[in-house]
Amino acid sequence: MSEAIQTLAVDIGGSGIKVMVLDEQGNPLSERDRIDTPLVPTPEAVLDVVQQLAGNKTFDRVSVGFPGVVRCGITETAVNLHPDWIGFDLANALIKQLGKPVRAANDADIQGLGAIAGGGVELVVTLGTGFGSAMFLNGRLIPNLELGHHPFRKGETYEQQLGRAALDEAGKRRWNSRLERAIDQLEYTFSYDSLYLGGGNTKKIEFILPANVKIVPNVTGLLGGIALWRD
Ligand code: BGC
Numbered sequence: 001m002s003e004a005i006q007t008l009a010v011d012i013g014g015s016g017i018k019v020m021v022l023d024e025q026g027n028p029l030s031e032r033d034r035i036d037t038p039l040v041p042t043p044e045a046v047l048d049v050v051q052q053l054a055g056n057k058t059f060d061r062v063s064v065g066f067p068g069v070v071r072c073g074i075t076e077t078a079v080n081l082h083p084d085w086i087g088f089d090l091a092n093a094l095i096k097q098l099g100k101p102v103r104a105a106n107d108a109d110i111q112g113l114g115a116i117a118g119g120g121v122e123l124v125v126t127l128g129t130g131f132g133s134a135m136f137l138n139g140r141l142i143p144n145l146e147l148g149h150h151p152f153r154k155g156e157t158y159e160q161q162l163g164r165a166a167l168d169e170a171g172k173r174r175w176n177s178r179l180e181r182a183i184d185q186l187e188y189t190f191s192y193d194s195l196y197l198g199g200g201n202t203k204k205i206e207f208i209l210p211a212n213v214k215i216v217p218n219v220t221g222l223l224g225g226i227a228l229w230r231d
Pocket of ligand 1: 068106132159
């Protein structure tokens with residue numbers, strides 16, 4: 001009998017880089033390890049951190065979530081990282097570095113793949129350094145939604161009003177009232193069946209969420225990595 005395949009799930013974030021090893025069903029086989037994102041987060045600096053985190057782990061393949069548009073393994077935007085990521089071949093760089101097959105996708109898309117139930121219209125929003133978004137119809141992803149950079153209110157985007165910098169600047173109370181309005185607006189825009197909220201700043205939410213809105217745990221951002229290997 002062949003050995004079970006182990007997947008290294010990597011989540012590159014604006015403030016932390018996280019990894020975890022998953023079994024074929026997507027269950028964790030290791031702790032979730034984290035190192036702060038380098039202050040100057042160039043591809044080289046970030047890949048060095050991934051190397052450090054992967055160094056002591058055994059795995060057969062790699063799934064990586066990236067905070068920007070990812071197409072065919074190439075990172076096309078990187079608002080909260082470094083301009084050197086634009087046009088960078090992330091998947092091939094990691095194949096060379098780690099010597100294993102690699103699949104790469106947007107971080108919110110991966111979080112969504114780990115969160116959704118697979119029926120109807122499901123929207124996923126991640127509240128971290130940036131504002132991530134992912135949309136699914138009957139479990140099928142529409143990749144690279146990038147709602148975060150669309151206008152929300154007062155001439156600002158969702159990310160400018162609800163990202164980490166906005167939370168620090170406006171404070172928890174104003175951020176919560178903005179988030180409540182954003183949820184209303186998103187429901188009008190998409191008439192989703194379910195909305196999932198992920199990311200570290202969900203712990204700052206202080207209002208009662210509508211019945212079709214759920215908070216998903218942080219680890220979902222890694223667990224969804226297994227879905228990239230479902231063909
Ligand atoms: C990026 C998205 C990403 C989100 C969360 C945004 O600034 O444009 O691609 O999903 O941040 O990391």
